[in-house]
Amino acid sequence: xxxxxxxxxxxxxxxxxxxxxxxxxxxxxxxxxxxxxxxxxxxxxxxxxxxxxxxxxxxxxxxxxxxxxxxxxxxxxxxxxxxxxxxxxxxxxxxxxxxxxxxxxxxxxxxxxxxxxxxxxxxxxxxxxxxxxxxxxxxxxxxxxxxxxxxxxxxxxxxxxxxxxxxxxxxxxxxxxxxxxxxxxxxxxxxxxxxxxxxxxxxxxxxxxxxxxxxxxxxxxxxxxxxxxxxxxxxxxxxxxxxxxxxxxxxxxxxxxxxxxxxxxxxxxxx
Ligand SMILES: [Zn+2]
Numbered sequence: 722x723x724x725x726x727x728x729x730x731x732x733x734x735x736x737x738x739x740x741x742x743x744x745x746x747x748x749x750x751x752x753x754x755x756x757x758x759x760x761x762x763x764x765x766x767x768x769x770x771x772x773x774x775x776x777x778x779x780x781x782x783x784x785x786x787x788x789x790x791x792x793x794x795x796x797x798x799x800x801x802x803x804x805x806x807x808x809x810x811x812x813x814x815x816x817x818x819x820x821x822x823x824x825x826x827x828x829x830x831x832x833x834x835x836x837x838x839x840x841x842x843x844x845x846x847x848x849x850x851x852x853x854x855x856x857x858x859x860x861x862x863x864x865x866x867x868x869x870x871x872x873x874x875x876x877x878x879x880x881x882x883x884x885x886x887x888x889x890x891x892x893x894x895x896x897x898x899x900x901x902x903x904x905x906x907x908x909x910x911x912x913x914x915x916x917x918x919x920x921x922x923x924x925x926x927x928x929x930x931x932x933x934x935x936x937x938x939x940x941x942x943x944x945x946x947x948x949x950x951x952x953x954x955x956x957x958x959x960x961x962x963x964x965x966x967x968x969x970x971x972x973x974x975x976x977x978x979x980x981x982x983x984x985x986x987x988x989x990x991x992x
Contacts, residue, residue: 723784725793728752731838732775733818737763744789745773746822747781750835754825757783759792772797776804776814776842787828803846810845813855817841820859824866824971833865840943848947856959857938857946859967864939870966871901872936878907882932893932894924895962897969902932925962931955935962 730749738744743762762769772779772795782794804810841858863869876899891905934951
């Protein structure tokens with residue numbers, strides 16, 4: 722039993738299917754990430770036109786059912802030509818789209834993710850510091866889903882970090898196990914710094930300035946993010962913490978380097 726539904730969404734992934742069709746993953750406002758099969762989309766006479774290109778915002782009319790849905794009509798709403806013209810902006814946006822695909826369950830409404838992705842694409846279309854926005858997006862998405870690490874307060878004692886950062890004669894550190902930043906006083910006494918002493922006590926030390934920068938990255942909305950000046954080293958640290966946080970806390974999903982059929986199978990977050 723299937724019925725026609727309408728949704729507005731961003732195309733976050735496409736793959737060819739059969740001789741003439743495409744399968745799309747779309748981050749919609751109404752239904753979260755959905756899978757659509759667009760039959761005949763690769764024919765020269767395809768009625769879908771540019772509405773199925775990656776990162777476009779389009780309105781989709783489809784036959785709804787669990788799992789793969791059949792696309793009936795698509796109309797382009799916004800194409801983001803600024804992204805298509807600039808390799809760095811485009812690849813940053815596509816990596817963020819892959820992160821969405823990796824993180825979100827299908828058929829699970831997540832309006833906040835839709836809004837945030839739209840804000841990201843607008844920022845990547847106009848702002849200069851592409852790497853900052855690419856770093857901010859996954860952190861902000863985790864925060865909106867309620868699974869981000871604790872960055873504003875010490876994850877153990879709860880004191881605000883800029884003030885408490887240097888207590889105990891040591892600076893703050895990031896702990897995957899404790900789920901966020903630790904003040905100097907709460908760091909594990911045995912942790913010998915970034916080399917880590919065993920999996921359980923792994924802490925990554927960082928400067929109070931870098932700790933504050935990460936907290937601001939989460940806190941400032943995209944339109945105000947340009948105020949934040951992070952050094953290339955701080956950005957690299959933020960990227961490393963994110964990678965490790967995701968690997969540690971979220972169930973890894975086989976990323977389809979070979980274009981394998983990605984299917985939603987069980988929850989992809991809150992491991
Ligand atoms: Zn503490």
